[in-house]
Amino acid sequence: MxxxxxxxxxxxxxxxxxxxxxxxxxxxxxxxxxxxxxxxxxxxxxxxxxxxxxxxxxxxxxxxxxxxxxxxxxxxxxxxxxxxxxxxxxxxxxxxDPQATELLRDREKLAALRQAHRDRAADYFATIAQSWDKLRNLHVADEAVEAAIIDAIGSELVGQFLDLGTGTGRMLELLAGHYENGIGLDSSREMLAVARAKLDEGEVAHAQVRLGDITDLGDYRGQADLVMLHQVLHYFDDPGVVLGHAAACLRADGRMLIVDFAPHDHEFLRTEQAHRRLGLSDQQVEMWARASGLNAVCRQKFPSAKEGGLTVCLWVLEPAELRNVKGV
Ligand SMILES: C[S@@+](CC[C@H](N)C(=O)[O-])C[C@H]1O[C@@H](n2cnc3c(N)ncnc32)[C@H](O)[C@@H]1O
Structure with missing residues:
Protein backbone atom coordinates (compact mmCIF):
# COMPACT_ATOMS: atom_id res chain seq x y z
CA MET A 1 0.00 0.00 0.00
CA ASP A 97 -8.01 -16.16 7.78
CA PRO A 98 -9.61 -17.86 4.72
CA GLN A 99 -10.74 -20.70 6.99
CA ALA A 100 -12.80 -18.33 9.17
CA THR A 101 -16.30 -19.84 9.33
CA GLU A 102 -18.18 -17.00 7.59
CA LEU A 103 -15.65 -16.65 4.78
CA LEU A 104 -15.52 -20.37 4.18
CA ARG A 105 -19.31 -20.56 4.09
CA ASP A 106 -19.53 -17.55 1.76
CA ARG A 107 -17.08 -19.15 -0.66
CA GLU A 108 -18.98 -22.44 -0.59
CA LYS A 109 -22.26 -20.66 -1.24
CA LEU A 110 -20.70 -18.68 -4.09
CA ALA A 111 -19.39 -21.90 -5.66
CA ALA A 112 -22.83 -23.52 -5.30
CA LEU A 113 -24.52 -20.48 -6.82
CA ARG A 114 -22.14 -20.43 -9.80
CA GLN A 115 -22.71 -24.16 -10.29
CA ALA A 116 -26.50 -23.63 -10.23
CA HIS A 117 -26.13 -20.96 -12.94
CA ARG A 118 -23.93 -23.28 -15.02
CA ASP A 119 -26.44 -26.12 -14.62
CA ARG A 120 -29.26 -23.89 -15.78
CA ALA A 121 -27.30 -22.87 -18.89
CA ALA A 122 -26.37 -26.52 -19.54
CA ASP A 123 -30.05 -27.56 -19.31
CA TYR A 124 -30.97 -24.76 -21.69
CA PHE A 125 -28.35 -25.78 -24.28
CA ALA A 126 -29.25 -29.46 -23.96
CA THR A 127 -32.82 -28.53 -24.89
CA ILE A 128 -32.08 -26.20 -27.79
CA ALA A 129 -29.05 -27.96 -29.31
CA GLN A 130 -30.91 -29.11 -32.42
CA SER A 131 -32.40 -25.67 -33.11
CA TRP A 132 -29.46 -23.46 -32.08
CA ASP A 133 -28.35 -22.68 -35.63
CA LYS A 134 -31.79 -21.20 -36.36
CA LEU A 135 -32.01 -19.48 -32.96
CA ARG A 136 -28.68 -17.72 -33.44
CA ASN A 137 -30.07 -16.07 -36.53
CA LEU A 138 -33.07 -14.66 -34.66
CA HIS A 139 -31.16 -11.85 -32.99
CA VAL A 140 -29.11 -10.62 -35.91
CA ALA A 141 -28.42 -11.64 -39.49
CA ASP A 142 -25.42 -13.96 -39.31
CA GLU A 143 -24.12 -13.17 -42.80
CA ALA A 144 -22.88 -9.65 -42.05
CA VAL A 145 -21.20 -10.70 -38.81
CA GLU A 146 -19.59 -13.72 -40.41
CA ALA A 147 -18.25 -11.66 -43.32
CA ALA A 148 -16.72 -9.21 -40.82
CA ILE A 149 -15.10 -12.08 -38.88
CA ILE A 150 -13.48 -13.41 -42.03
CA ASP A 151 -12.34 -9.91 -42.91
CA ALA A 152 -10.84 -9.41 -39.43
CA ILE A 153 -8.87 -12.65 -39.67
CA GLY A 154 -7.25 -11.54 -42.92
CA SER A 155 -5.69 -13.62 -45.63
CA GLU A 156 -2.86 -15.22 -43.64
CA LEU A 157 -3.49 -18.84 -42.65
CA VAL A 158 -3.97 -19.25 -38.88
CA GLY A 159 -2.03 -22.14 -37.32
CA GLN A 160 -3.97 -23.24 -34.25
CA PHE A 161 -7.55 -22.04 -33.93
CA LEU A 162 -9.38 -22.47 -30.62
CA ASP A 163 -13.12 -21.92 -30.58
CA LEU A 164 -14.30 -21.62 -26.97
CA GLY A 165 -17.96 -22.47 -26.37
CA THR A 166 -18.10 -23.85 -29.89
CA GLY A 167 -21.70 -25.04 -29.56
CA THR A 168 -22.78 -26.52 -32.87
CA GLY A 169 -19.34 -25.75 -34.34
CA ARG A 170 -20.44 -22.96 -36.66
CA MET A 171 -17.16 -21.04 -36.31
CA LEU A 172 -15.07 -24.16 -37.02
CA GLU A 173 -17.13 -24.71 -40.13
CA LEU A 174 -17.15 -21.07 -41.26
CA LEU A 175 -13.41 -20.58 -40.83
CA ALA A 176 -12.34 -24.03 -42.04
CA GLY A 177 -10.38 -22.52 -44.93
CA HIS A 178 -8.55 -20.09 -42.63
CA TYR A 179 -6.80 -22.37 -40.12
CA GLU A 180 -4.49 -25.38 -40.20
CA ASN A 181 -5.85 -27.03 -37.09
CA GLY A 182 -9.06 -26.24 -35.23
CA ILE A 183 -10.30 -27.25 -31.79
CA GLY A 184 -13.76 -26.44 -30.50
CA LEU A 185 -14.46 -26.76 -26.79
CA ASP A 186 -17.87 -26.95 -25.20
CA SER A 187 -19.41 -28.28 -22.00
CA SER A 188 -22.63 -29.45 -23.66
CA ARG A 189 -22.61 -33.00 -25.03
CA GLU A 190 -25.80 -32.22 -26.93
CA MET A 191 -24.32 -29.20 -28.72
CA LEU A 192 -21.16 -31.17 -29.50
CA ALA A 193 -23.17 -34.01 -31.02
CA VAL A 194 -24.63 -31.53 -33.52
CA ALA A 195 -21.15 -30.04 -34.13
CA ARG A 196 -19.59 -33.46 -34.81
CA ALA A 197 -22.28 -34.36 -37.30
CA LYS A 198 -21.86 -31.01 -39.03
CA LEU A 199 -18.06 -31.27 -39.27
CA ASP A 200 -18.34 -34.84 -40.62
CA GLU A 201 -20.91 -33.73 -43.16
CA GLY A 202 -18.75 -30.79 -44.29
CA GLU A 203 -15.65 -33.00 -44.26
CA VAL A 204 -13.79 -30.60 -42.00
CA ALA A 205 -11.15 -33.16 -41.02
CA HIS A 206 -8.66 -30.64 -39.62
CA ALA A 207 -11.06 -29.62 -36.84
CA GLN A 208 -12.17 -31.54 -33.79
CA VAL A 209 -14.53 -30.79 -30.95
CA ARG A 210 -13.89 -31.70 -27.34
CA LEU A 211 -15.96 -31.75 -24.20
CA GLY A 212 -14.46 -29.27 -21.77
CA ASP A 213 -15.02 -26.32 -19.50
CA ILE A 214 -13.70 -23.01 -20.74
CA THR A 215 -12.95 -21.88 -17.21
CA ASP A 216 -10.43 -24.73 -16.97
CA LEU A 217 -8.08 -24.34 -19.94
CA GLY A 218 -4.76 -25.43 -18.46
CA ASP A 219 -4.16 -27.93 -21.30
CA TYR A 220 -4.37 -25.18 -23.91
CA ARG A 221 -2.07 -22.58 -22.32
CA GLY A 222 -0.03 -20.58 -24.85
CA GLN A 223 -1.07 -22.76 -27.79
CA ALA A 224 -3.49 -20.79 -29.92
CA ASP A 225 -2.84 -18.33 -32.71
CA LEU A 226 -6.49 -17.38 -32.74
CA VAL A 227 -9.07 -17.74 -29.98
CA MET A 228 -12.75 -17.15 -30.65
CA LEU A 229 -15.50 -16.38 -28.13
CA HIS A 230 -18.60 -16.18 -30.29
CA GLN A 231 -21.83 -15.47 -28.39
CA VAL A 232 -20.46 -17.07 -25.26
CA LEU A 233 -19.44 -14.44 -22.69
CA HIS A 234 -22.96 -13.28 -21.81
CA TYR A 235 -23.68 -16.74 -20.35
CA PHE A 236 -21.15 -16.11 -17.58
CA ASP A 237 -21.53 -14.25 -14.31
CA ASP A 238 -18.08 -12.76 -14.70
CA PRO A 239 -17.13 -12.58 -18.39
CA GLY A 240 -13.82 -10.93 -17.46
CA VAL A 241 -12.65 -14.10 -15.73
CA VAL A 242 -13.46 -16.20 -18.82
CA LEU A 243 -11.71 -13.68 -21.04
CA GLY A 244 -8.64 -14.04 -18.79
CA HIS A 245 -8.67 -17.84 -19.19
CA ALA A 246 -9.04 -17.43 -22.96
CA ALA A 247 -6.17 -14.92 -23.10
CA ALA A 248 -3.87 -17.41 -21.37
CA CYS A 249 -4.39 -19.80 -24.31
CA LEU A 250 -2.86 -17.35 -26.79
CA ARG A 251 0.67 -17.56 -28.11
CA ALA A 252 2.71 -14.39 -27.59
CA ASP A 253 1.49 -12.92 -30.89
CA GLY A 254 -1.93 -14.60 -30.89
CA ARG A 255 -5.22 -12.78 -31.36
CA MET A 256 -8.69 -13.14 -29.95
CA LEU A 257 -12.03 -12.34 -31.55
CA ILE A 258 -15.10 -11.74 -29.42
CA VAL A 259 -18.58 -11.52 -30.85
CA ASP A 260 -21.31 -10.63 -28.40
CA PHE A 261 -24.23 -8.34 -27.72
CA ALA A 262 -23.88 -4.65 -26.92
CA PRO A 263 -25.55 -3.60 -23.65
CA HIS A 264 -29.34 -4.02 -23.79
CA ASP A 265 -32.27 -4.23 -21.40
CA HIS A 266 -34.03 -7.39 -22.57
CA GLU A 267 -34.42 -8.75 -19.07
CA PHE A 268 -36.43 -11.75 -20.32
CA LEU A 269 -33.26 -13.20 -21.87
CA ARG A 270 -32.02 -13.98 -18.36
CA THR A 271 -35.07 -16.04 -17.53
CA GLU A 272 -35.91 -17.51 -20.93
CA GLN A 273 -32.51 -18.07 -22.55
CA ALA A 274 -30.14 -18.45 -19.58
CA HIS A 275 -28.25 -15.20 -20.28
CA ARG A 276 -26.40 -13.95 -17.22
CA ARG A 277 -25.25 -10.56 -18.56
CA LEU A 278 -27.28 -8.17 -20.66
CA GLY A 279 -24.60 -7.49 -23.23
CA LEU A 280 -21.05 -6.17 -22.90
CA SER A 281 -19.89 -2.59 -23.29
CA ASP A 282 -16.73 -1.51 -25.10
CA GLN A 283 -15.40 -0.19 -21.78
CA GLN A 284 -15.93 -3.52 -20.06
CA VAL A 285 -14.25 -5.50 -22.83
CA GLU A 286 -11.34 -3.03 -22.90
CA MET A 287 -10.94 -3.24 -19.12
CA TRP A 288 -11.05 -7.05 -19.06
CA ALA A 289 -8.63 -7.21 -22.00
CA ARG A 290 -6.19 -4.82 -20.32
CA ALA A 291 -6.17 -7.01 -17.21
CA SER A 292 -4.89 -9.84 -19.46
CA GLY A 293 -2.27 -7.75 -21.26
CA LEU A 294 -4.39 -7.31 -24.38
CA ASN A 295 -5.72 -4.30 -26.25
CA ALA A 296 -9.33 -4.56 -27.35
CA VAL A 297 -10.73 -2.65 -30.28
CA CYS A 298 -14.36 -2.73 -31.30
CA ARG A 299 -14.04 -3.40 -35.03
CA GLN A 300 -17.68 -3.25 -35.99
CA LYS A 301 -21.19 -3.02 -34.58
CA PHE A 302 -24.20 -4.64 -36.20
CA PRO A 303 -27.45 -3.02 -35.14
CA SER A 304 -30.55 -5.13 -35.56
CA ALA A 305 -32.86 -4.30 -38.45
CA LYS A 306 -35.79 -4.86 -36.09
CA GLU A 307 -36.92 -2.09 -33.75
CA GLY A 308 -35.68 -2.76 -30.21
CA GLY A 309 -33.54 -5.62 -31.54
CA LEU A 310 -30.11 -6.46 -30.27
CA THR A 311 -26.86 -4.98 -31.53
CA VAL A 312 -23.96 -7.38 -32.06
CA CYS A 313 -20.32 -6.24 -31.67
CA LEU A 314 -17.11 -7.69 -33.01
CA TRP A 315 -14.03 -6.98 -30.88
CA VAL A 316 -10.46 -7.77 -31.87
CA LEU A 317 -8.00 -8.33 -29.03
CA GLU A 318 -4.25 -8.29 -29.56
CA PRO A 319 -1.26 -8.37 -27.21
CA ALA A 320 -0.75 -4.83 -25.87
CA GLU A 321 3.05 -4.99 -26.11
CA LEU A 322 3.14 -6.36 -29.62
CA ARG A 323 0.84 -3.55 -30.77
CA ASN A 324 3.25 -1.02 -29.25
CA VAL A 325 6.22 -2.62 -30.92
CA LYS A 326 4.40 -2.45 -34.22
CA GLY A 327 3.48 1.13 -33.40
CA VAL A 328 -0.22 0.40 -34.01
C1 LIG B 1 -24.81 -19.39 -27.36
S1 LIG B 1 -23.88 -20.76 -27.57
C2 LIG B 1 -22.73 -20.19 -28.78
C3 LIG B 1 -22.20 -21.30 -29.59
C4 LIG B 1 -21.28 -20.87 -30.75
N1 LIG B 1 -20.12 -20.16 -30.30
C5 LIG B 1 -22.07 -20.05 -31.73
O1 LIG B 1 -21.95 -18.84 -31.73
O2 LIG B 1 -22.86 -20.65 -32.46
C6 LIG B 1 -22.89 -20.77 -26.09
C7 LIG B 1 -22.15 -22.07 -25.90
O3 LIG B 1 -21.30 -21.94 -24.76
C8 LIG B 1 -21.28 -23.20 -24.12
N2 LIG B 1 -20.82 -23.04 -22.75
C9 LIG B 1 -21.44 -22.39 -21.73
N3 LIG B 1 -20.70 -22.47 -20.62
C10 LIG B 1 -19.58 -23.19 -20.93
C11 LIG B 1 -18.44 -23.62 -20.20
N4 LIG B 1 -18.28 -23.31 -18.91
N5 LIG B 1 -17.50 -24.33 -20.84
C12 LIG B 1 -17.64 -24.66 -22.15
N6 LIG B 1 -18.70 -24.28 -22.89
C13 LIG B 1 -19.66 -23.56 -22.29
C14 LIG B 1 -22.69 -23.70 -24.22
O4 LIG B 1 -22.79 -25.10 -24.04
C15 LIG B 1 -23.06 -23.25 -25.63
O5 LIG B 1 -22.82 -24.26 -26.57
Whole structure:
Protein backbone atom coordinates (compact mmCIF):
# COMPACT_ATOMS: atom_id res chain seq x y z
CA MET A 1 0.00 0.00 0.00
CA UNK A 2 2.76 2.41 0.91
CA UNK A 3 4.99 4.01 -1.69
CA UNK A 4 2.59 3.87 -4.60
CA UNK A 5 2.55 7.65 -4.93
CA UNK A 6 -1.15 7.96 -4.03
CA UNK A 7 -1.83 10.43 -1.26
CA UNK A 8 -5.23 10.90 0.35
CA UNK A 9 -6.73 13.57 2.53
CA UNK A 10 -6.99 12.21 6.10
CA UNK A 11 -10.80 12.44 5.97
CA UNK A 12 -10.88 10.33 2.80
CA UNK A 13 -8.54 7.84 4.39
CA UNK A 14 -10.87 7.55 7.40
CA UNK A 15 -13.81 7.03 5.04
CA UNK A 16 -11.92 4.25 3.29
CA UNK A 17 -10.96 2.54 6.55
CA UNK A 18 -14.47 2.89 7.99
CA UNK A 19 -15.97 1.43 4.83
CA UNK A 20 -13.72 -1.61 5.01
CA UNK A 21 -13.87 -1.87 8.82
CA UNK A 22 -17.07 -3.88 9.27
CA UNK A 23 -17.62 -7.63 9.13
CA UNK A 24 -20.34 -7.78 6.45
CA UNK A 25 -18.42 -5.37 4.23
CA UNK A 26 -15.24 -7.39 4.69
CA UNK A 27 -17.20 -10.45 3.60
CA UNK A 28 -18.44 -8.55 0.53
CA UNK A 29 -14.88 -7.52 -0.34
CA UNK A 30 -13.61 -11.08 0.12
CA UNK A 31 -16.32 -12.32 -2.25
CA UNK A 32 -15.54 -9.62 -4.80
CA UNK A 33 -11.91 -10.71 -4.77
CA UNK A 34 -13.27 -13.79 -6.62
CA UNK A 35 -14.92 -11.75 -9.40
CA UNK A 36 -17.91 -9.59 -10.27
CA UNK A 37 -21.14 -10.21 -8.39
CA UNK A 38 -24.66 -8.85 -8.55
CA UNK A 39 -26.67 -7.58 -5.58
CA UNK A 40 -28.90 -10.62 -6.07
CA UNK A 41 -25.87 -12.92 -5.73
CA UNK A 42 -24.89 -11.19 -2.47
CA UNK A 43 -28.37 -11.49 -0.96
CA UNK A 44 -28.42 -15.20 -1.76
CA UNK A 45 -24.94 -15.84 -0.38
CA UNK A 46 -25.14 -13.75 2.77
CA UNK A 47 -28.85 -14.33 3.41
CA UNK A 48 -29.36 -10.62 4.11
CA UNK A 49 -32.04 -8.36 2.66
CA UNK A 50 -31.45 -6.46 -0.56
CA UNK A 51 -31.73 -2.97 1.07
CA UNK A 52 -29.19 -4.00 3.68
CA UNK A 53 -26.72 -5.35 1.15
CA UNK A 54 -27.23 -2.29 -1.05
CA UNK A 55 -26.48 0.00 1.90
CA UNK A 56 -23.20 -1.79 2.57
CA UNK A 57 -22.27 -1.73 -1.11
CA UNK A 58 -23.02 1.98 -1.34
CA UNK A 59 -20.62 2.67 1.53
CA UNK A 60 -17.92 0.64 -0.23
CA UNK A 61 -18.62 2.44 -3.50
CA UNK A 62 -18.58 5.91 -1.85
CA UNK A 63 -15.19 5.10 -0.37
CA UNK A 64 -13.90 4.10 -3.81
CA UNK A 65 -13.35 0.44 -2.93
CA UNK A 66 -15.84 -0.97 -5.43
CA UNK A 67 -17.52 0.17 -8.63
CA UNK A 68 -21.11 -0.38 -9.70
CA UNK A 69 -22.36 -1.30 -13.14
CA UNK A 70 -26.12 -1.17 -13.77
CA UNK A 71 -27.41 -3.83 -16.14
CA UNK A 72 -31.15 -4.02 -16.75
CA UNK A 73 -32.88 -4.53 -13.42
CA UNK A 74 -29.66 -5.75 -11.81
CA UNK A 75 -26.50 -4.05 -10.61
CA UNK A 76 -23.08 -5.68 -10.69
CA UNK A 77 -20.15 -4.78 -8.44
CA UNK A 78 -16.43 -5.28 -8.83
CA UNK A 79 -13.36 -4.24 -6.89
CA UNK A 80 -12.10 -0.86 -7.94
CA UNK A 81 -8.61 -1.47 -9.28
CA UNK A 82 -7.08 1.81 -8.20
CA UNK A 83 -3.67 1.55 -6.51
CA UNK A 84 -4.54 2.82 -3.00
CA UNK A 85 -7.83 0.97 -2.59
CA UNK A 86 -6.57 -2.07 -4.49
CA UNK A 87 -3.62 -2.39 -2.13
CA UNK A 88 -5.90 -2.09 0.87
CA UNK A 89 -8.30 -4.74 -0.41
CA UNK A 90 -5.43 -7.08 -1.30
CA UNK A 91 -3.98 -6.62 2.16
CA UNK A 92 -7.33 -7.20 3.86
CA UNK A 93 -8.34 -10.21 1.81
CA UNK A 94 -4.80 -11.60 1.87
CA UNK A 95 -4.39 -11.38 5.64
CA UNK A 96 -7.79 -12.47 6.84
CA ASP A 97 -8.01 -16.16 7.78
CA PRO A 98 -9.61 -17.86 4.72
CA GLN A 99 -10.74 -20.70 6.99
CA ALA A 100 -12.80 -18.33 9.17
CA THR A 101 -16.30 -19.84 9.33
CA GLU A 102 -18.18 -17.00 7.59
CA LEU A 103 -15.65 -16.65 4.78
CA LEU A 104 -15.52 -20.37 4.18
CA ARG A 105 -19.31 -20.56 4.09
CA ASP A 106 -19.53 -17.55 1.76
CA ARG A 107 -17.08 -19.15 -0.66
CA GLU A 108 -18.98 -22.44 -0.59
CA LYS A 109 -22.26 -20.66 -1.24
CA LEU A 110 -20.70 -18.68 -4.09
CA ALA A 111 -19.39 -21.90 -5.66
CA ALA A 112 -22.83 -23.52 -5.30
CA LEU A 113 -24.52 -20.48 -6.82
CA ARG A 114 -22.14 -20.43 -9.80
CA GLN A 115 -22.71 -24.16 -10.29
CA ALA A 116 -26.50 -23.63 -10.23
CA HIS A 117 -26.13 -20.96 -12.94
CA ARG A 118 -23.93 -23.28 -15.02
CA ASP A 119 -26.44 -26.12 -14.62
CA ARG A 120 -29.26 -23.89 -15.78
CA ALA A 121 -27.30 -22.87 -18.89
CA ALA A 122 -26.37 -26.52 -19.54
CA ASP A 123 -30.05 -27.56 -19.31
CA TYR A 124 -30.97 -24.76 -21.69
CA PHE A 125 -28.35 -25.78 -24.28
CA ALA A 126 -29.25 -29.46 -23.96
CA THR A 127 -32.82 -28.53 -24.89
CA ILE A 128 -32.08 -26.20 -27.79
CA ALA A 129 -29.05 -27.96 -29.31
CA GLN A 130 -30.91 -29.11 -32.42
CA SER A 131 -32.40 -25.67 -33.11
CA TRP A 132 -29.46 -23.46 -32.08
CA ASP A 133 -28.35 -22.68 -35.63
CA LYS A 134 -31.79 -21.20 -36.36
CA LEU A 135 -32.01 -19.48 -32.96
CA ARG A 136 -28.68 -17.72 -33.44
CA ASN A 137 -30.07 -16.07 -36.53
CA LEU A 138 -33.07 -14.66 -34.66
CA HIS A 139 -31.16 -11.85 -32.99
CA VAL A 140 -29.11 -10.62 -35.91
CA ALA A 141 -28.42 -11.64 -39.49
CA ASP A 142 -25.42 -13.96 -39.31
CA GLU A 143 -24.12 -13.17 -42.80
CA ALA A 144 -22.88 -9.65 -42.05
CA VAL A 145 -21.20 -10.70 -38.81
CA GLU A 146 -19.59 -13.72 -40.41
CA ALA A 147 -18.25 -11.66 -43.32
CA ALA A 148 -16.72 -9.21 -40.82
CA ILE A 149 -15.10 -12.08 -38.88
CA ILE A 150 -13.48 -13.41 -42.03
CA ASP A 151 -12.34 -9.91 -42.91
CA ALA A 152 -10.84 -9.41 -39.43
CA ILE A 153 -8.87 -12.65 -39.67
CA GLY A 154 -7.25 -11.54 -42.92
CA SER A 155 -5.69 -13.62 -45.63
CA GLU A 156 -2.86 -15.22 -43.64
CA LEU A 157 -3.49 -18.84 -42.65
CA VAL A 158 -3.97 -19.25 -38.88
CA GLY A 159 -2.03 -22.14 -37.32
CA GLN A 160 -3.97 -23.24 -34.25
CA PHE A 161 -7.55 -22.04 -33.93
CA LEU A 162 -9.38 -22.47 -30.62
CA ASP A 163 -13.12 -21.92 -30.58
CA LEU A 164 -14.30 -21.62 -26.97
CA GLY A 165 -17.96 -22.47 -26.37
CA THR A 166 -18.10 -23.85 -29.89
CA GLY A 167 -21.70 -25.04 -29.56
CA THR A 168 -22.78 -26.52 -32.87
CA GLY A 169 -19.34 -25.75 -34.34
CA ARG A 170 -20.44 -22.96 -36.66
CA MET A 171 -17.16 -21.04 -36.31
CA LEU A 172 -15.07 -24.16 -37.02
CA GLU A 173 -17.13 -24.71 -40.13
CA LEU A 174 -17.15 -21.07 -41.26
CA LEU A 175 -13.41 -20.58 -40.83
CA ALA A 176 -12.34 -24.03 -42.04
CA GLY A 177 -10.38 -22.52 -44.93
CA HIS A 178 -8.55 -20.09 -42.63
CA TYR A 179 -6.80 -22.37 -40.12
CA GLU A 180 -4.49 -25.38 -40.20
CA ASN A 181 -5.85 -27.03 -37.09
CA GLY A 182 -9.06 -26.24 -35.23
CA ILE A 183 -10.30 -27.25 -31.79
CA GLY A 184 -13.76 -26.44 -30.50
CA LEU A 185 -14.46 -26.76 -26.79
CA ASP A 186 -17.87 -26.95 -25.20
CA SER A 187 -19.41 -28.28 -22.00
CA SER A 188 -22.63 -29.45 -23.66
CA ARG A 189 -22.61 -33.00 -25.03
CA GLU A 190 -25.80 -32.22 -26.93
CA MET A 191 -24.32 -29.20 -28.72
CA LEU A 192 -21.16 -31.17 -29.50
CA ALA A 193 -23.17 -34.01 -31.02
CA VAL A 194 -24.63 -31.53 -33.52
CA ALA A 195 -21.15 -30.04 -34.13
CA ARG A 196 -19.59 -33.46 -34.81
CA ALA A 197 -22.28 -34.36 -37.30
CA LYS A 198 -21.86 -31.01 -39.03
CA LEU A 199 -18.06 -31.27 -39.27
CA ASP A 200 -18.34 -34.84 -40.62
CA GLU A 201 -20.91 -33.73 -43.16
CA GLY A 202 -18.75 -30.79 -44.29
CA GLU A 203 -15.65 -33.00 -44.26
CA VAL A 204 -13.79 -30.60 -42.00
CA ALA A 205 -11.15 -33.16 -41.02
CA HIS A 206 -8.66 -30.64 -39.62
CA ALA A 207 -11.06 -29.62 -36.84
CA GLN A 208 -12.17 -31.54 -33.79
CA VAL A 209 -14.53 -30.79 -30.95
CA ARG A 210 -13.89 -31.70 -27.34
CA LEU A 211 -15.96 -31.75 -24.20
CA GLY A 212 -14.46 -29.27 -21.77
CA ASP A 213 -15.02 -26.32 -19.50
CA ILE A 214 -13.70 -23.01 -20.74
CA THR A 215 -12.95 -21.88 -17.21
CA ASP A 216 -10.43 -24.73 -16.97
CA LEU A 217 -8.08 -24.34 -19.94
CA GLY A 218 -4.76 -25.43 -18.46
CA ASP A 219 -4.16 -27.93 -21.30
CA TYR A 220 -4.37 -25.18 -23.91
CA ARG A 221 -2.07 -22.58 -22.32
CA GLY A 222 -0.03 -20.58 -24.85
CA GLN A 223 -1.07 -22.76 -27.79
CA ALA A 224 -3.49 -20.79 -29.92
CA ASP A 225 -2.84 -18.33 -32.71
CA LEU A 226 -6.49 -17.38 -32.74
CA VAL A 227 -9.07 -17.74 -29.98
CA MET A 228 -12.75 -17.15 -30.65
CA LEU A 229 -15.50 -16.38 -28.13
CA HIS A 230 -18.60 -16.18 -30.29
CA GLN A 231 -21.83 -15.47 -28.39
CA VAL A 232 -20.46 -17.07 -25.26
CA LEU A 233 -19.44 -14.44 -22.69
CA HIS A 234 -22.96 -13.28 -21.81
CA TYR A 235 -23.68 -16.74 -20.35
CA PHE A 236 -21.15 -16.11 -17.58
CA ASP A 237 -21.53 -14.25 -14.31
CA ASP A 238 -18.08 -12.76 -14.70
CA PRO A 239 -17.13 -12.58 -18.39
CA GLY A 240 -13.82 -10.93 -17.46
CA VAL A 241 -12.65 -14.10 -15.73
CA VAL A 242 -13.46 -16.20 -18.82
CA LEU A 243 -11.71 -13.68 -21.04
CA GLY A 244 -8.64 -14.04 -18.79
CA HIS A 245 -8.67 -17.84 -19.19
CA ALA A 246 -9.04 -17.43 -22.96
CA ALA A 247 -6.17 -14.92 -23.10
CA ALA A 248 -3.87 -17.41 -21.37
CA CYS A 249 -4.39 -19.80 -24.31
CA LEU A 250 -2.86 -17.35 -26.79
CA ARG A 251 0.67 -17.56 -28.11
CA ALA A 252 2.71 -14.39 -27.59
CA ASP A 253 1.49 -12.92 -30.89
CA GLY A 254 -1.93 -14.60 -30.89
CA ARG A 255 -5.22 -12.78 -31.36
CA MET A 256 -8.69 -13.14 -29.95
CA LEU A 257 -12.03 -12.34 -31.55
CA ILE A 258 -15.10 -11.74 -29.42
CA VAL A 259 -18.58 -11.52 -30.85
CA ASP A 260 -21.31 -10.63 -28.40
CA PHE A 261 -24.23 -8.34 -27.72
CA ALA A 262 -23.88 -4.65 -26.92
CA PRO A 263 -25.55 -3.60 -23.65
CA HIS A 264 -29.34 -4.02 -23.79
CA ASP A 265 -32.27 -4.23 -21.40
CA HIS A 266 -34.03 -7.39 -22.57
CA GLU A 267 -34.42 -8.75 -19.07
CA PHE A 268 -36.43 -11.75 -20.32
CA LEU A 269 -33.26 -13.20 -21.87
CA ARG A 270 -32.02 -13.98 -18.36
CA THR A 271 -35.07 -16.04 -17.53
CA GLU A 272 -35.91 -17.51 -20.93
CA GLN A 273 -32.51 -18.07 -22.55
CA ALA A 274 -30.14 -18.45 -19.58
CA HIS A 275 -28.25 -15.20 -20.28
CA ARG A 276 -26.40 -13.95 -17.22
CA ARG A 277 -25.25 -10.56 -18.56
CA LEU A 278 -27.28 -8.17 -20.66
CA GLY A 279 -24.60 -7.49 -23.23
CA LEU A 280 -21.05 -6.17 -22.90
CA SER A 281 -19.89 -2.59 -23.29
CA ASP A 282 -16.73 -1.51 -25.10
CA GLN A 283 -15.40 -0.19 -21.78
CA GLN A 284 -15.93 -3.52 -20.06
CA VAL A 285 -14.25 -5.50 -22.83
CA GLU A 286 -11.34 -3.03 -22.90
CA MET A 287 -10.94 -3.24 -19.12
CA TRP A 288 -11.05 -7.05 -19.06
CA ALA A 289 -8.63 -7.21 -22.00
CA ARG A 290 -6.19 -4.82 -20.32
CA ALA A 291 -6.17 -7.01 -17.21
CA SER A 292 -4.89 -9.84 -19.46
CA GLY A 293 -2.27 -7.75 -21.26
CA LEU A 294 -4.39 -7.31 -24.38
CA ASN A 295 -5.72 -4.30 -26.25
CA ALA A 296 -9.33 -4.56 -27.35
CA VAL A 297 -10.73 -2.65 -30.28
CA CYS A 298 -14.36 -2.73 -31.30
CA ARG A 299 -14.04 -3.40 -35.03
CA GLN A 300 -17.68 -3.25 -35.99
CA LYS A 301 -21.19 -3.02 -34.58
CA PHE A 302 -24.20 -4.64 -36.20
CA PRO A 303 -27.45 -3.02 -35.14
CA SER A 304 -30.55 -5.13 -35.56
CA ALA A 305 -32.86 -4.30 -38.45
CA LYS A 306 -35.79 -4.86 -36.09
CA GLU A 307 -36.92 -2.09 -33.75
CA GLY A 308 -35.68 -2.76 -30.21
CA GLY A 309 -33.54 -5.62 -31.54
CA LEU A 310 -30.11 -6.46 -30.27
CA THR A 311 -26.86 -4.98 -31.53
CA VAL A 312 -23.96 -7.38 -32.06
CA CYS A 313 -20.32 -6.24 -31.67
CA LEU A 314 -17.11 -7.69 -33.01
CA TRP A 315 -14.03 -6.98 -30.88
CA VAL A 316 -10.46 -7.77 -31.87
CA LEU A 317 -8.00 -8.33 -29.03
CA GLU A 318 -4.25 -8.29 -29.56
CA PRO A 319 -1.26 -8.37 -27.21
CA ALA A 320 -0.75 -4.83 -25.87
CA GLU A 321 3.05 -4.99 -26.11
CA LEU A 322 3.14 -6.36 -29.62
CA ARG A 323 0.84 -3.55 -30.77
CA ASN A 324 3.25 -1.02 -29.25
CA VAL A 325 6.22 -2.62 -30.92
CA LYS A 326 4.40 -2.45 -34.22
CA GLY A 327 3.48 1.13 -33.40
CA VAL A 328 -0.22 0.40 -34.01
C1 LIG B 1 -24.81 -19.39 -27.36
S1 LIG B 1 -23.88 -20.76 -27.57
C2 LIG B 1 -22.73 -20.19 -28.78
C3 LIG B 1 -22.20 -21.30 -29.59
C4 LIG B 1 -21.28 -20.87 -30.75
N1 LIG B 1 -20.12 -20.16 -30.30
C5 LIG B 1 -22.07 -20.05 -31.73
O1 LIG B 1 -21.95 -18.84 -31.73
O2 LIG B 1 -22.86 -20.65 -32.46
C6 LIG B 1 -22.89 -20.77 -26.09
C7 LIG B 1 -22.15 -22.07 -25.90
O3 LIG B 1 -21.30 -21.94 -24.76
C8 LIG B 1 -21.28 -23.20 -24.12
N2 LIG B 1 -20.82 -23.04 -22.75
C9 LIG B 1 -21.44 -22.39 -21.73
N3 LIG B 1 -20.70 -22.47 -20.62
C10 LIG B 1 -19.58 -23.19 -20.93
C11 LIG B 1 -18.44 -23.62 -20.20
N4 LIG B 1 -18.28 -23.31 -18.91
N5 LIG B 1 -17.50 -24.33 -20.84
C12 LIG B 1 -17.64 -24.66 -22.15
N6 LIG B 1 -18.70 -24.28 -22.89
C13 LIG B 1 -19.66 -23.56 -22.29
C14 LIG B 1 -22.69 -23.70 -24.22
O4 LIG B 1 -22.79 -25.10 -24.04
C15 LIG B 1 -23.06 -23.25 -25.63
O5 LIG B 1 -22.82 -24.26 -26.57
Missing amino acids: AGNGIVRHPQDMVLLLKAAGEVTRLRLLALLAQGELSVKDFTEILGQSQPRISRHLKLLADAGLVTRHAEGAWAYYRLYREPASDGLVDWLTGNV
